[in-house]
Amino acid sequence: MRTERDWQSLIRHGERLRGTPLRTLVQADPGRAKAMALRVGPIYANFARQHVDGDADAALLDFARAADVEAALARLFDGGIVNVTEQRPALHSALRGDIGAGEPVAQARALVADARARMDALHAELAAGDVTDVVSVGIGGSDLGPRLAVDALKDFADGRFRVHFLANVDGSAAQHLLRGLDPARTAAILVSKSFGTEETLLNGAILRDWLGGGERLYAVSANVERAAAFGVDGARLLPMWDWVGGRYSLWSAVGFGIQLAIGREGFDRLLAGAAGMDAHARHTPVESNLIVRHALTALWNRVAMARPTAAVVPYDQRLALLPAFLQQLVMESLGKSVREDGSPVPVPTSPVVWGGPGTDVQHSFFQALHQGTDVVPVEFIGVAKPAHPHAANHRSLLANLLAQAQALCEGEDGDDPARHYPGGRPSTVILLDELSPNALGGLLALYEHSVYLQGVLVGIDPFDQWGVELGKRLAAGVRPALAGEGGVLADAVTAELVERIRAHAG
Numbered sequence: 001m002r003t004e005r006d007w008q009s010l011i012r013h014g015e016r017l018r019g020t021p022l023r024t025l026v027q028a029d030p031g032r033a034k035a036m037a038l039r040v041g042p043i044y045a046n047f048a049r050q051h052v053d054g055d056a057d058a059a060l061l062d063f064a065r066a067a068d069v070e071a072a073l074a075r076l077f078d079g080g081i082v083n084v085t086e087q088r089p090a091l092h093s094a095l096r097g098d099i100g101a102g103e104p105v106a107q108a109r110a111l112v113a114d115a116r117a118r119m120d121a122l123h124a125e126l127a128a129g130d131v132t133d134v135v136s137v138g139i140g141g142s143d144l145g146p147r148l149a150v151d152a153l154k155d156f157a158d159g160r161f162r163v164h165f166l167a168n169v170d171g172s173a174a175q176h177l178l179r180g181l182d183p184a185r186t187a188a189i190l191v192s193k194s195f196g197t198e199e200t201l202l203n204g205a206i207l208r209d210w211l212g213g214g215e216r217l218y219a220v221s222a223n224v225e226r227a228a229a230f231g232v233d234g235a236r237l238l239p240m241w242d243w244v245g246g247r248y249s250l251w252s253a254v255g256f257g258i259q260l261a262i263g264r265e266g267f268d269r270l271l272a273g274a275a276g277m278d279a280h281a282r283h284t285p286v287e288s289n290l291i292v293r294h295a296l297t298a299l300w301n302r303v304a305m306a307r308p309t310a311a312v313v314p315y316d317q318r319l320a321l322l323p324a325f326l327q328q329l330v331m332e333s334l335g336k337s338v339r340e341d342g343s344p345v346p347v348p349t350s351p352v353v354w355g356g357p358g359t360d361v362q363h364s365f366f367q368a369l370h371q372g373t374d375v376v377p378v379e380f381i382g383v384a385k386p387a388h389p390h391a392a393n394h395r396s397l398l399a400n401l402l403a404q405a406q407a408l409c410e411g412e413d414g415d416d417p418a419r420h421y422p423g424g425r426p427s428t429v430i431l432l433d434e435l436s437p438n439a440l441g442g443l444l445a446l447y448e449h450s451v452y453l454q455g456v457l458v459g460i461d462p463f464d465q466w467g468v469e470l471g472k473r474l475a476a477g478v479r480p481a482l483a484g485e486g487g488v489l490a491d492a493v494t495a496e497l498v499e500r501i502r503a504h505a506g
């Protein structure tokens with residue numbers, strides 16, 4: 001656990017640096033552009049426009065060493081109990097490579113190999129039939145990662161299946177999706193680790209009825225009994241395990257939809273990219289470890305510079321869903337107020353993560369980034385090589401990315417206050433050589449491990465999500481009231497709102 005003194009050192013460096021404009025730091029040292037950059041395989045990251053100097057950097061690295069991040073990474077990969085409140089390991093790395101050691105990891109890997117073989121068999125069975133469309137039904141971690149990967153990698157689709165996603169319990173989502181599909185040529189995969197998630201069960205029931213039975217109904221779950229009770233044949237059930245967190249699960253059978261979209265080889269390359277990042281995380285000293293640098297930068301902005309939000313802006317339409325994926329990964333993992341031992345966290349935790357694809361968002365929220373009263377650190381993501389022939393568009397896209405990052409940092413003085421750009425707004429630029437399955441795998445693994453280390457640095461459990469439970473419990477009481485079947489609702493405001501809804505629900 002961290003001590004107050006450690007935090008004070010970072011906070012003091014933050015206060016000191018507030019007196020030195022970011023652009024002064026950047027302009028004073030032309031070597032910074034190269035010195036503060038790292039490359040891991042197809043992923044290059046440049047931190048030169050973070051508001052950090054040599055002394056602050058040294059303090060951050062000291063902080064990481066004092067928290068023994070290397071041992072923490074070894075603990076993660078080797079199956080240590082890193083999910084303390086649930087007393088579990090978090091073995092997502094065992095889904096994609098052979099980085100870890102020890103008996104729990106070996107056992108996990110054997111289960112994973114078996115699951116992959118079953119995925120291949122079901123894939124072959126589906127491919128041999130006349131199914132053209134597959135609907136992956138799930139929410140949160142059982143949706144966001146696979147949905148992002150299928151969308152981001154559509155240039156790599158083998159064309160055999162169209163893969164769709166259904167998450168929201170709003171019936172409009174199911175209605176609009178199914179309107180365009182033929183039940184005779186559609187299969188559904190119900191993806192739910194718990195098989196107890198209300199949204200997935202309700203949408204799953206719509207799909208089961210619409211398909212006319214369980215013949216083309218598949219599931220991925222750790223709860224075999226509940227899936228069977230729902231009507232899923234054991235032969236069409238793929239496994240999940242409690243040692244894989246939902247938001248870290250796209251590499252498992254939860255990503256079956258990804259395999260159906262881009263083929264077994266494409267899925268393998270996605271996993272290989274993540275495994276490459278695992279190896280980098282495990283074997284690279286802290287000062288040149290991209291994961292450590294990324295995590296320390298996030299910690300710096302949140303704690304030392306007290307930035308309450310963080311924006312993610314991919315300049316690539318194929319990564320439009322990345323901000324939504326990162327919202328769950330970061331905010332469900334780090335949105336905690338107590339440490340593993342139950343004591344209050346002495347510093348602010350998860351930033352509010354938000355964002356959208358450039359250049360679109362330049363025409364919506366960038367005004368506030370440039371001239372608003374809050375400083376928002378931005379993570380820009382660009383892809384060097386396009387997957388289309390429109391070279392002029394691609395140059396424009398990347399020119400905008402580079403110009404925005406420069407403008408946010410440098411600003412521009414103006415006599416007219418309305419036209420003055422204060423600058424001093426930090427950003428990181430991440431460049432992928434191309435948006436391949438391998439590069440996407442590496443990028444997502446980078447974020448996973450950075451979030452884990454941010455949890456370690458703060459002392460919280462990044463693998464639980466108890467905060468989501470209360471609302472779910474209360475919804476169970478409100479539902480009958482909405483149907484007019486409930487008793488008296490204890491909360492007067494909720495009761496009033498129920499009455500208003502019932503007056504118009506029809």
Ligand SMILES: O=P(O)(O)OC[C@H]1O[C@](O)(CO)[C@@H](O)[C@@H]1O
Nearest residue numbers: 140141142192193194197246468
């Ligand atoms: O896979 P399941 O069990 O349906 O859970 C879906 C999602 O719900 C959550 O538990 C949050 O409500 C997430 O952590 C999880 O990814």
